Amino acid sequence: MLKQLKDLYQLLDVGQKKRLLRLQILVVIMAFAELTSVVAIAPFMSLVADPSVLNGDGLVAGLYSLSGIEQPRSFLFWLGVAVLAMLTLAASISMITIWRLSMYGSRVGAEISSRLYRHYMYQNWLFHASGSSSQLTNKIAQETARLTNGVINPFMQMNARLTLVVLMSVALVLYDPVVAVIGIGIFSFAYLLIFKFIRARIVRNGKQVTSAQKQRFKMMGDGFGGIKDVILLGRQALFVNKFDEACKRVAVAQGRNQVMTQTPRYIMELVAFGTIIFLTLFLLSSKEGGIQDVLPILSVFALAGMKLLPAFQQVYASVSQIRGSLVAFEEIRDDLSNSLNETKESLKKDGGIRSYDSEDAGFWHAGNEIKFENVTYSYPGKSSRALNDVCLTIPIKKVIGLVGESGSGKSTAVDILLGLLQPDNGKVTIDGRELCRDNIRSWQNTIGFVPQSIFLSDNSIAENIAYGVPENEINMDKLRKAASLAHLDSFLKELPDGLFARVGERGVQLSGGQRQRIGIARALYEEAEILVLDEATSALDGITEKKIMEAIHDFSGKKTIIIIAHRLATVKKCDSIFLFSKGHLIDEGSFEDLCSRNEIFRKMAANA
Numbered sequence: 001m002l003k004q005l006k007d008l009y010q011l012l013d014v015g016q017k018k019r020l021l022r023l024q025i026l027v028v029i030m031a032f033a034e035l036t037s038v039v040a041i042a043p044f045m046s047l048v049a050d051p052s053v054l055n056g057d058g059l060v061a062g063l064y065s066l067s068g069i070e071q072p073r074s075f076l077f078w079l080g081v082a083v084l085a086m087l088t089l090a091a092s093i094s095m096i097t098i099w100r101l102s103m104y105g106s107r108v109g110a111e112i113s114s115r116l117y118r119h120y121m122y123q124n125w126l127f128h129a130s131g132s133s134s135q136l137t138n139k140i141a142q143e144t145a146r147l148t149n150g151v152i153n154p155f156m157q158m159n160a161r162l163t164l165v166v167l168m169s170v171a172l173v174l175y176d177p178v179v180a181v182i183g184i185g186i187f188s189f190a191y192l193l194i195f196k197f198i199r200a201r202i203v204r205n206g207k208q209v210t211s212a213q214k215q216r217f218k219m220m221g222d223g224f225g226g227i228k229d230v231i232l233l234g235r236q237a238l239f240v241n242k243f244d245e246a247c248k249r250v251a252v253a254q255g256r257n258q259v260m261t262q263t264p265r266y267i268m269e270l271v272a273f274g275t276i277i278f279l280t281l282f283l284l285s286s287k288e289g290g291i292q293d294v295l296p297i298l299s300v301f302a303l304a305g306m307k308l309l310p311a312f313q314q315v316y317a318s319v320s321q322i323r324g325s326l327v328a329f330e331e332i333r334d335d336l337s338n339s340l341n342e343t344k345e346s347l348k349k350d351g352g353i354r355s356y357d358s359e360d361a362g363f364w365h366a367g368n369e370i371k372f373e374n375v376t377y378s379y380p381g382k383s384s385r386a387l388n389d390v391c392l393t394i395p396i397k398k399v400i401g402l403v404g405e406s407g408s409g410k411s412t413a414v415d416i417l418l419g420l421l422q423p424d425n426g427k428v429t430i431d432g433r434e435l436c437r438d439n440i441r442s443w444q445n446t447i448g449f450v451p452q453s454i455f456l457s458d459n460s461i462a463e464n465i466a467y468g469v470p471e472n473e474i475n476m477d478k479l480r481k482a483a484s485l486a487h488l489d490s491f492l493k494e495l496p497d498g499l500f501a502r503v504g505e506r507g508v509q510l511s512g513g514q515r516q517r518i519g520i521a522r523a524l525y526e527e528a529e530i531l532v533l534d535e536a537t538s539a540l541d542g543i544t545e546k547k548i549m550e551a552i553h554d555f556s557g558k559k560t561i562i563i564i565a566h567r568l569a570t571v572k573k574c575d576s577i578f579l580f581s582k583g584h585l586i587d588e589g590s591f592e593d594l595c596s597r598n599e600i601f602r603k604m605a606a607n608a
Ligand SMILES: Nc1ncnc2c1ncn2[C@@H]1O[C@H](COP(=O)(O)OP(=O)(O)OP(=O)(O)O)[C@@H](O)[C@H]1O
Pocket: 129, 130, 379, 380, 382, 386, 404, 405, 406, 407, 408, 409, 410, 411, 412, 413
């Protein structure tokens, strides 16, 4: 357990480690303050028990002569006030420390969560294609929460209590034995009062946590669900920022709740000892005599016991809780290690093929041709090649079709062209310049992509077309033009809210064809120079598909259009068609050429 806690400490970032060490100082100060508050009651009680100590040569007598107060009763009063002030100070230090510890735990939890989200959002397409998004969501939400609530927070509490236990135990060994009596009635009443006071606030914060958590899950669902679009559009930062915001809201609300559930204890201690002091004064003024020597010792141990017993309990509870929750740390340990000190800037400098945010990268205006030169690609863990020594040339501003049986490598070829996958061998060049990690962002900025299945988030149609762009930053002219080109006009007219109608989680309130048209409008919104459609019209009825294909063919001569299609009718009007089979490019030509000379193509056309 200690080794795992040490490993966890190593995986904290520099700022978090520094804050933890600073807190450690506060924890030691708190332990000393609590110890002093326990010890401070002794001189007061010894004076109460035996006023003749003022004439002796002990600490109380020394204070008495220093104070210049003549009346023993009024000295007792002022000593009581001083002890109360010390108790108040100790209680305040304890409250501040517990507050800082709780805030630290919640904040580190939120920061770890944000760190993992950023780490996953900036991974390449292959990472997401070979993993499960719900796993990522689970790690970010559940496992991180368990790490925070089951390990970090209990560790912070245990750390504080253990310091106190050690100090207090040492002091008690130097002192003597014990009995204590507590006014249960006062306690119950005071607790009820405090609970009544904070209950509404706790409920309010709880609701705040729930709503912010919902927002976090939504950002995770939307971000990972549409990661291909996010990567291509370079919208990672927009998602990460919104997520950060929700994380902060959770941290504040959770932290406040923890403060409110922990601090009453200190108020109660204040109530208890204030009561004892005033009760003692009252009894002394109304009655004669005292409980003599036993009272100071009794007071010290009652106070010490009150502090020690819950502290022991807390240490015990924390150890069990940490033990039970360290498995959550194991779940995310590798990702935490990989994301250590990872920032947007460091991600940009990192090796490997990655897609970065679209800002500042500019556009790569292709003038002549896109070329695949002996491109070979195998997916990790697969022995057969998805693409095998593919050479092809796509002329700019032409309409190109990619056809072939299912699994022949069409989508893989497109993913390589989009820069989402990197060839194992060979290269992709644009006007003779190789596509590589340094220029990939500007290349992706010029491409509009419509995937086989379009991810829609539970937002308005407008927000789904301008995916990831905040609603107030959407360019409405571009949006309407894109919607119109994608033949969404008549559909939008039927909706009371038009472009601002919501589509439901993953667009459940829409038909497959409507979803596809929104996907097409999304690609058109960016006014990309290169449009890639991967089975983008497969869910459309024949008439709508024909209309959309006509709209797309209208771009002929203005944009480069690459269409993957199963239905050969979709690619009939293409300037050139590439025929794939089992990862090989086996033929290339116009529809008529291929029909006349290629047996496989003829069969496909006959079965279409
Ligand atoms: N993420 C992946 N991980 C592993 N293998 C994959 C992955 N994606 C595709 N493949 C494999 O690569 C090969 C080519 O797949 P690809 O999706 O490129 O074919 P396709 O021609 O586009 O098929 P379809 O027309 O059915 O979409 C197939 O054998 C497929 O199983």
